[in-house]
Amino acid sequence: MMKKILMIATGGTIASKEGAGGLTPAMTGEELASFVPGIEDKCELDILQLMNIDSTNMRPRQWMEIRDAVMEHYGSYDGFVILHGTDTMAYTAAALSYLIQNTPKPIVITGSQKPMGNPYTDAKLNVYQSILYALDDGSCNVSIVFNGKAVAGTRGRKQRTRSFDAFESMNFPLLAAIHDDRIVRKYVGPLPSEEDLVTYTRLNDRVFVLKLTPEVKADLFGLLDGGYDAIILETFGIGGIPEYDDSFEKAIFGWVDSGKTLAVTTQVPEEGCDLDVYQVGRKYSEHPGILQAGDMTTEAIVAKMMWILGQTDDRDEIRRLFFKEINHDRTV
Numbered sequence: 215m216m217k218k219i220l221m222i223a224t225g226g227t228i229a230s231k232e233g234a235g236g237l238t239p240a241m242t243g244e245e246l247a248s249f250v251p252g253i254e255d256k257c258e259l260d261i262l263q264l265m266n267i268d269s270t271n272m273r274p275r276q277w278m279e280i281r282d283a284v285m286e287h288y289g290s291y292d293g294f295v296i297l298h299g300t301d302t303m304a305y306t307a308a309a310l311s312y313l314i315q316n317t318p319k320p321i322v323i324t325g326s327q328k329p330m331g332n333p334y335t336d337a338k339l340n341v342y343q344s345i346l347y348a349l350d351d352g353s354c355n356v357s358i359v360f361n362g363k364a365v366a367g368t369r370g371r372k373q374r375t376r377s378f379d380a381f382e383s384m385n386f387p388l389l390a391a392i393h394d395d396r397i398v399r400k401y402v403g404p405l406p407s408e409e410d411l412v413t414y415t416r417l418n419d420r421v422f423v424l425k426l427t428p429e430v431k432a433d434l435f436g437l438l439d440g441g442y443d444a445i446i447l448e449t450f451g452i453g454g455i456p457e458y459d460d461s462f463e464k465a466i467f468g469w470v471d472s473g474k475t476l477a478v479t480t481q482v483p484e485e486g487c488d489l490d491v492y493q494v495g496r497k498y499s500e501h502p503g504i505l506q507a508g509d510m511t512t513e514a515i516v517a518k519m520m521w522i523l524g525q526t527d528d529r530d531e532i533r534r535l536f537f538k539e540i541n542h543d544r545t546v
């Protein structure tokens with residue numbers, strides 16, 4: 215029997231046409247599917263048009279709509295392909311990785327750098343290969359499939375604004391390379407079973423990313439106090455936080471001692487952070503309220519923090535969940 219795939223269309227460049235004000239989503243999921251020859255021989259495909267937006271406008275409430283759509287139809291399909299803008303795809307892929315964990319039914323997110331209607335588009339192959347990947351018995355969990363690469367949903371990053379090769383897998387191997395119709399696995403792990411599936415319905419969006427720049431002022435912490443429950447601090451290098459005066463020390467310890475959450479990461483794209491290496495970081499490494507993000511991507515930390523704070527405000531539980539590896543999000 216042919217497998218069943220649900221394709222969920224949300225917009226993005228893939229669906230865009232040139233309008234008076236610039237490219238904007240205009241094509242439906244049905245129209246997009248009609249551009250991709252050969253899929254009708256591979257699977258039974260249904261299409262759900264959930265929204266039609268530039269992913270610049272994608273927020274936690276839309277992540278939740280996508281999550282709900284997948285779960286509502288979970289029993290009726292063997293896999294899911296989500297068409298999405300590339301700009302915030304890595305955030306959505308990470309968010310879905312936390313909201314729907316250990317799914318044996320693959321949830322694949324794709325899009326394109328050029329609209330489906332563009333004669334030189336990358337959209338056809340991305341959609342085709344995403345469907346192939348979602349149909350494959352070796353696939354599971356949430357992933358991004360783009361330009362012949364399958365990337366774990368928590369490890370994607372949009373690295374290029376124009377090239378077809380837009381996404382990289384950060385600090386973790388590709389799940390697979392896809393050459394035409396062939397899926398070449400690069401990472402083989404245990405496949406979850408139906409009983410392993412866990413889903414969540416709450417997020418706390420009061421999460422802010424603060425990138426250190428030379429001379430940035432620590433009073434920012436005070437300004438963020440009313441609006442945010444967690445700060446993700448992108449430090450310099452492997453974990454440097456300025457100590458030319460005591461303003462950062464006061465602001466950071468003040469923030470966590472007031473019960474708020476702080477995760478520390480690096481603004482360097484590869485290899486992660488470790489506060490223990492330099493004097494300019496070590497004093498922060500032992501505090502129970504300061505969470506070291508290791509080699510997670512900032513996109514995944516944002517989504518994970520929103521998911522964690524949606525479940526609990528207990529410090530020990532926040533810590534436990536933060537350090538738990540989910541969909542390959544961190545190297546333990």
Ligand code: ASP
Binds near residue numbers: 270326327
């Ligand atoms: N601005 C578009 C979006 O993210 C870019 C794309 O899809 O490539 O929706």
